[in-house]
Amino acid sequence: MKLLLFPSLVALLFQGSANACTGxxxxxxxxxxxxxxxxxxxxxxxxxxxxxxxxxxxGAYMITDGAYQTFVVVSTEGVVVVDAPPTTGHKIQWAIGNLTSIPVRWFIYSHSHSDHAGGAYIFANQSHPQVTTISHENTASQLATAKDPHRPVPQITFNDRYNLVAGNQTLELSFPGIGHDLGNIIIYAPKQRVLMMVDQIYAGWVPFWNLAASLYVPGWIQAHDQLLAYDFDVYLGGHMGGPANRTAVEVQREYVQDLFDNCADALLESGSPENPTVDIGTISKEVLENNPSNIWAQFAVYLDAVADLCYNKTSEKWLGKLAAQDIFGFSHARTMVSSLRLDYDILGPNGVQ
Incomplete structure (x- = not known):
């Protein structure tokens, strides 16, 4: 759907040679x-x-096809594989075979989503009884419901924490709470100081569409601080090329905080007639004149105007600093505005009267 933009906003949104992806x-x-x-x-x-x-x-490695990442740890008792994106698929097997002759013994689901777990069956199915599968209990429930042969239901589940001791290697698994998905976990290799949480940090980029398509935005936001509580040198986010570091987590936390603040300010500003481009009274009057009694049209144009203002304020700092702000930045503003209203009780002019 093409979004309705106010004329005063259009010029700002389309400054320079690149179009802001608001439609x-x-x-x-x-x-x-x-x-x-x-x-x-x-x-x-x-x-x-x-x-x-x-x-x-x-013994710690990352395997990638350039878009997705798999974490592999080679131990004296077997190989541990974290995630098997279908686009990488059998390439993970080839890569491991070129690294070691030791067989895969453990497969860990970072979370349930098929773009990261759709190749799990390559390592974990009835023809591979020697491979033990592990996930958070919520992920196991999701996979049991899905009945997807490409994502077998894990054998070992946990609620809060689980330490996998595999020969001379240890991986610490923990659940930070619902955020991107119901059972998205943190994977930490203390010996190698490698930290992994998939679909949380996008090093050098703004997050994927709609704040990483997160199920619960407050939990996804909180996970930034939970990650920074770890002592790590290498960060794996599951996407976008090479490994990252602590700075990448700090930078994205700053971006998300700016987005939060700018969207909150835009919501509060939308109750003031001093800015007619976001003032709910001005917008409602104009929309309803052209669309009598169409309350959804009134509210949709209002929310998009608030998101536009947030997007523009955020872009002043981040456009060109983090890749794809022009592509997904407006979707993040829209998602943040919705979360602020529903999860944080920042309702602007729609608060208690």
Whole structure:
């Protein structure tokens, strides 16, 4: 659906050569280049088979197809695999085979989503009885409901914490609470100081569409601080090229806080006639004149106007600093406005009268 933009906002949204993605992104659109950003520089070279490998020492590796990441830890008693994105699929097997002759013995689901777990059956099914599968109990419930043969229901589940001791290696699994998904977990390798939480941090980029398509935005926001409580050097977010570091988590936390503050300010400002582009009274009058009794039209235009203001304020600082703010930034503003209203009781002019 094309969004209705106010004329005073259009000029600001479309400054420069790149279009802000506040409507449908078409195949002929041109967006801001990512040249010179961390996102552009943090890429992994892929081999002729279409995958790349990063080594973190002491048997810890990342395998990627350039878009998705798998964490692999080689122990004296077997290999531990965290996630199997279907786009990487059998390439993970090839990569492990080139690293060690030790068989895979454990498979860990970071969470239930099929874009990260759709290749789990390659390692964990009835033909691989030696592989033990592990997840949070919520993920197990989701997979039991899904009945997807590509994502077998895990054998071991936990609620709060679980330590996997695999020979000479230890992985600490913990559940920070509902956020991106019902059972998205933190995976920590203390020996190698590697931390992984998938679909939480997008190093050098703004998050994926609608704040990472998160189920519960307050939990997703809180997870930034929970991650920073760990002592780590390497961060794996499951997406977007190479490994990251602590700074990437801190930068995204700053971006999300700015977005939160700007959207809260926009909601509060929408109760003032001093800014007619977001004032709910001005907007309601104009929309209802053209669409009599259409309350949904009135409210949709109002919310989009608030999100526009938040997006513009946020872009003043972050456009060109984090890749794809012009692409997904408006969706984040829209999602944040909704969460502020419903989860944080920041209702602006729609509060208690």
């Amino acid at each position: 449908f992104a078409g195949v002929h659109d041109h967006f801001l280049p990512i040249n010179g950003t961390f996102a552009a520089n943090n890429q992994i070279s892929l081999n002729s088979d279409g995958y790349g490998v990063s080594h973190f020492g002491s």
